[in-house]
Amino acid sequence: MKPSDLRRAVAAAVSTAAELGLSADDAAVLHDSNRIAVRLLPCDVLARVAHVEHRAGAEFEVEVARRLAETDAPVAGLAPRVEPGVHVRDGFAITLWQYCEPLPSQDIAPAEYARSLARLHEGMRRIDVPAPHFTDRVAQARRLVDAPALTPDLGEADRRLLGGTLADLSRAIADSGAEMQLLHGEPHPGNLLETGGGPLFIDLETCCRGPVEFDIAHAPEEVGGHYPGADPDLLRQCRILTLAIATSWRWDPDDQLPNGRRLAAQWLDQIRAMLDQGGDPHR
Numbered sequence: 001m002k003p004s005d006l007r008r009a010v011a012a013a014v015s016t017a018a019e020l021g022l023s024a025d026d027a028a029v030l031h032d033s034n035r036i037a038v039r040l041l042p043c044d045v046l047a048r049v050a051h052v053e054h055r056a057g058a059e060f061e062v063e064v065a066r067r068l069a070e071t072d073a074p075v076a077g078l079a080p081r082v083e084p085g086v087h088v089r090d091g092f093a094i095t096l097w098q099y100c101e102p103l104p105s106q107d108i109a110p111a112e113y114a115r116s117l118a119r120l121h122e123g124m125r126r127i128d129v130p131a132p133h134f135t136d137r138v139a140q141a142r143r144l145v146d147a148p149a150l151t152p153d154l155g156e157a158d159r160r161l162l163g164g165t166l167a168d169l170s171r172a173i174a175d176s177g178a179e180m181q182l183l184h185g186e187p188h189p190g191n192l193l194e195t196g197g198g199p200l201f202i203d204l205e206t207c208c209r210g211p212v213e214f215d216i217a218h219a220p221e222e223v224g225g226h227y228p229g230a231d232p233d234l235l236r237q238c239r240i241l242t243l244a245i246a247t248s249w250r251w252d253p254d255d256q257l258p259n260g261r262r263l264a265a266q267w268l269d270q271i272r273a274m275l276d277q278g279g280d281p282h283r
Contacts, residue, residue, distance in 0.1 A: 073124065153251060213231055
């Protein structure tokens with residue numbers, strides 16, 4: 001967030017907590033991007049704060065978390081001392097969560113990562129939540145790539161590479177015959193905390209429907225070999241597709257990921273290499 005918005009967002013989180021009877025004399029920003037994560041003390045609650053136009057995404061995340069609390073899924077839960085919901089204050093949408101203290105080492109063994117992801121998927125198969133299809137995520141990325149006015153700094157050759165990759169692999173994965181289910185959407189290492197109670201997934205607003213390989217593709221490469229029943233060919237396609245989606249978002253002028261353009265250039269080279277290894281034509 002912009003510095004001026006950041007200060008207001010933290011203040012909105014503190015005021016919301018106080019209004020709900022939670023003590024919040026101190027606030028520490030743990031993550032700052034399109035939305036922020038703030039640890040509130042001494043109540044030890046995590047507030048996630050986004051601009052109010054993202055309220056629908058926050059409501060969706062709360063509903064998924066509420067449903068998953070009824071399963072054995074390894075996810076960080078909502079704050080137990082307040083009613084689940086989205087609180088709107090000063091132009092921000094605020095949700096409150098349990099704060100989970102991460103262990104000093106964030107290195108999670110591939111086998112443990114795979115077991116946690118499989119448990120998450122099992123829990124997600126047990127709940128009924130309307131969610132977008134993974135192809136909707138692809139369509140969002142394609143809208144950026146296909147419109148030079150929206151991504152003016154993206155070169156023409158790179159635009160063709162990303163557009164062709166998104167279109168072809170999305171179609172191939174959708175037509176693969178793989179079972180589609182509710183997924184986390186972005187279960188990369190940044191969204192998995194190693195805690196005293198075991199690994200816990202966070203940030204559920206990206207949930208979508210698709211094959212489990214779409215989720216596994218976000219994890220370190222070694223994890224795929226430990227996930228039971230994962231299709232290696234489908235997983236390879238999903239790895240390239242998810243990388244193309246993330247690369248497309250980095251070219252949005254409003255993208256706030258630190259070093260986003262440098263990462264975009266690196267990921268374009270990586271996509272070319274992966275396609276070349278598979279004999280794909282988009283180079």
